[in-house]
Amino acid sequence: MADEIFILGGAQTDFARNWAREDAGLFELMQAALLDALDDARIEPGAVETLHIGNFAGELFAGQGMLGGFAGHIHPDLDGLPTSRHEAACASGSMAILAAMADLEAGRYSVAAVLGVELMRNVPGQRAAEYLGSAAWAGEEGAGARYLWPAMFSDIADEYDNRYGLDASVLKEISRINFTNAKRNPAAQTRGWTLSVAHYSDDDALNPRIEGRLRKSDCGQVTDGAAAIVLATRAAAEDWARRTGADLDSVPRILGWGHTTARLRLADKLAASRQSAEGWMFPWMRKAMTDAYARAGLRGAQGVDGFEVHDCFSITELVAIEHFGLAAPGRGREVVESGQIAAGGASPVNPSGGLIGLGHPVGATGVRMALDAARQTSGRAGDCQVEGARTFATYNVGGSATASVALVIGR
Numbered sequence: 001m002a003d004e005i006f007i008l009g010g011a012q013t014d015f016a017r018n019w020a021r022e023d024a025g026l027f028e029l030m031q032a033a034l035l036d037a038l039d040d041a042r043i044e045p046g047a048v049e050t051l052h053i054g055n056f057a058g059e060l061f062a063g064q065g066m067l068g069g070f071a072g073h074i075h076p077d078l079d080g081l082p083t084s085r086h087e088a089a090c091a092s093g094s095m096a097i098l099a100a101m102a103d104l105e106a107g108r109y110s111v112a113a114v115l116g117v118e119l120m121r122n123v124p125g126q127r128a129a130e131y132l133g134s135a136a137w138a139g140e141e142g143a144g145a146r147y148l149w150p151a152m153f154s155d156i157a158d159e160y161d162n163r164y165g166l167d168a169s170v171l172k173e174i175s176r177i178n179f180t181n182a183k184r185n186p187a188a189q190t191r192g193w194t195l196s197v198a199h200y201s202d203d204d205a206l207n208p209r210i211e212g213r214l215r216k217s218d219c220g221q222v223t224d225g226a227a228a229i230v231l232a233t234r235a236a237a238e239d240w241a242r243r244t245g246a247d248l249d250s251v252p253r254i255l256g257w258g259h260t261t262a263r264l265r266l267a268d269k270l271a272a273s274r275q276s277a278e279g280w281m282f283p284w285m286r287k288a289m290t291d292a293y294a295r296a297g298l299r300g301a302q303g304v305d306g307f308e309v310h311d312c313f314s315i316t317e318l319v320a321i322e323h324f325g326l327a328a329p330g331r332g333r334e335v336v337e338s339g340q341i342a343a344g345g346a347s348p349v350n351p352s353g354g355l356i357g358l359g360h361p362v363g364a365t366g367v368r369m370a371l372d373a374a375r376q377t378s379g380r381a382g383d384c385q386v387e388g389a390r391t392f393a394t395y396n397v398g399g400s401a402t403a404s405v406a407l408v409i410g411r
Contacts, residue, residue, distance in 0.1 A: 003105040005254045006237040007409065009041025010229035010371040015189040015359030019224045020122035026055075026062050029117050031074045033226035033364075037113065041230040042244045046077040048230070049109035052100040053085045054093035054116035055363035060131040062119050088261075089135035090312060091398030092116065093227070093366030094405035098259055100231055110236035116367035117226040128222055132362070135399045137264045147211050150219060152266055152400050153313040154212025159270050160281065160315065164330030168213065170337065171314035172200040175217040175356055177342050178311060182353025184343075184383040189221050189359035218314040220354075225361030227368035249411065252374040255391070256296030256408035258288035266400035279329045286323045288404035289395060296408035298391075301325040301347065304408070305389040306376055308369040310397045311354040320395050321349060343386075351376070351384045366396040366405060373409040 013033050019025060030053075038045055051071055058064045068083030086095035093116030100112040120128055126146070133148035145151035160166050179195055182188035198206045200217050207215045231254075232240060241248040262269050262284040273281050280286045293300055301324050309324070311317035322332045326340070326347055335341055341349035352358045352372045355365065373392035375381040381389075391410035397403065 004234045005101050005104055006232045006234065006248075007252045007254065007370070007374040008043060008230040008232050008237065008240060009037060010227065010367075010374065011036035011040050012187055012227035012364070012368050012371060013225050014187050015223050015225045015361065016187075016191065017224060018121045019119060025122070026058055026064050026067065026117060026119050027070050027073065029119060029224065029226040030067070030070055030115055033117070033228040034074055034113060034115050037228035037230055043111065043230050043240070044077070045075040047111055048078065048081065048113045050100065050103055050112045051078070051081050051083045052096040052103075052112060052114050053083060054096035054114070054367060055085060056087055056089055056092045056118060057131050057134070057362065058119070060134070061123060061128070067117070088403040089398035090310065090360070090362050091366055091396045091403040091405050092363040093368070094396040094407070095366070095403070097229075097366060097370055097407070098257065098405065101254065101257070104231060104233050110233045112231045113228060114231060114367055115226065115228040116361075116364035118361035118363040119224050120222050120361060121224045125222065135402075136266070140265060145211055150211035150214045150313065153315055154214045155266065156319070156400070157213050157315040160319065163281070167333065170318065170333040171218055173336050174311070174314040174317050176200050178350050178354040178357040181343055181351050181384065182357025185353050185358055186382070188353045188357055189223055190353070190357050214313060214315070220312040220356050220360040223359035223361040225359060225364050225368070227364045227371050229367060229371050229374065250378060252377045252409050252411055254407055255410050256292040256294065256298070258291030258295070258404070258406040260284040260288045260404045262402050262404070264399065264402055269401065280323060281319060281329065282323060282401040282404075285320070285395075285397070285401050285404045289324050289393070289406045292393065292406035292408045296391075298408065304347070304391050304393045306348045306351060306386045306392050308352060308372050308392065308394045309349055309354070310365070310395055311350060311356050312360060312397070314356065316397065317349065317354070324393065324395065348386050351381065351386055366394075369394040369396055370407060370409060373407070377410045
C-alpha cells in the first residue's frame with residue numbers, strides 16, 4: 001500500500017452484557033466504546049476529524065437511524081464532526097474501516113475514528129433471526145426455514161460435503177477451539193459458560209439441531225456490542241508519537257486490504273464456482289484475501305502469525321481458513337485436527353474466541369477483528385496473546401459470502 005494507516009488504539013464493550021436489560025441501547029453502546037477507544041489511543045475527542053460508523057440493522061432492532069447524529073451527544077467536542085454510516089450486513093464494520101482509510105489516504109483528514117455497533121438482544125430470538133435474514137435476497141432465499149442463516153450455512157456445509165466430504169467432528173473441533181479461546185478473553189460473551197464434551201456432541205438436549213446439519217455449538221452468538229479504533233496518517237501518527245512518547249515502530253498499521261462483492265443469491269454463487277478451474281468454493285472470498293496479501297507485500301499465509309476470521313458458523317471458519325491458504329480446498333480438516341489453528345499452534349485462528357466464543361454484534365465485528373489484530377501485533381492481547389505476533393490477518397463476511405473484506409495488520 002502506498003499510504004500507511006496507523007491504528008493508535010481502540011476498545012470494545014463487554015460482549016456478555018445485555019444492554020436492554022440495563023435500560024440502555026445503541027447510544028450508550030456507541031458512547032462507551034468510542035470514549036474508551038479515545039482514552040486507549042490517548043487522543044482528545046477534539047482531535048478526531050471524522051467518524052465512520054458500521055451498523056447493519058439499527059432501524060430494525062432499535063427503530064433508530066441517523067446514528068452519526070449521536071456524535072455530539074457522545075462528547076460535545078464531537079459536535080459538528082463529519083460522520084458516515086456504512087452497511088454490508090455482518091461486514092458493516094469493515095466497510096466503515098475501508099471508508100475511513102480512503103478519507104485519510106485522500107488527504108481529507110489525518111485522524112479518523114471508526115465505530116461499529118449493534119443492539120440485538122432486545123428482541124425475541126425469532127424476531128432477531130427475521131431481522132438478520134434481510135441480508136439474503138428477500139423472498140428468494142431461505143423459504144421454509146425458521147432460522148434463515150443457519151439454514152443457508154447448512155446448505156454451504158452440504159455443498160462442501162458434496163465436493164470434498166465433510167465429517168461433522170471437524171466442525172465440532174472448530175467450535176471447541178473457539179469456546180476454549182473465549183475462556184481467556186475478559187470481554188467474551190461465553191467466557192463464563194460451562195461446556196462439557198456432550199455440548200459438542202449429537203445430544204439433542206445439550207446441543208440441539210438448529211437447521212439442517214448445524215447444531216447450537218456450530219452457531220455464532222446473538223450479541224449486544226460495540227468496538228472502536230482510532231486511525232491516523234503517518235504525519236499525524238508521528239506528531240502523536242512525539243506528544244505521547246510512544247515508539248511509532250511498535251504501533252500497528254494496516255498493511256494491506258482486500259474487498260469484493262459477489263452475487264447476492266447463494267445458489268448463484270455456488271453454481272458459478274462449480275465451473276471454476278481453481279476449485280475455490282467462493283472465488284471472491286479468495287480474491288479479497290489474496291489482494292490483502294499482495295498489498296501487504298506477502299506471498300500468502302506463511303507470512304502471517306495469526307488470523308481473526310468470520311466464524312458466524314463453524315463451516316464458515318473451515319471455508320475461510322482454506323481460502324486464506326492454510327490448506328488446499330477440501331483439506332481444511334488437516335489443519336484443524338493437527339492443532340495448527342489452536343492456541344499455541346503454528347497458525348492460531350481466532351485467539352479472541354471468534355464469533356462463536358467472543359460474540360457477534362453484527363455491525364461491530366469487523367472493527368473488533370481489526371482491534372484484536374492490532375492488540376496482537378503490539379503485544380497487548382493479554383491472556384489471548386499469540387507469542388511474538390507481528391502480523392495478523394482478518395476476514396469479515398457479509399451475507400452468504402456476498403461482501404468479503406480482508407485486512408493485514410502488523411508492525
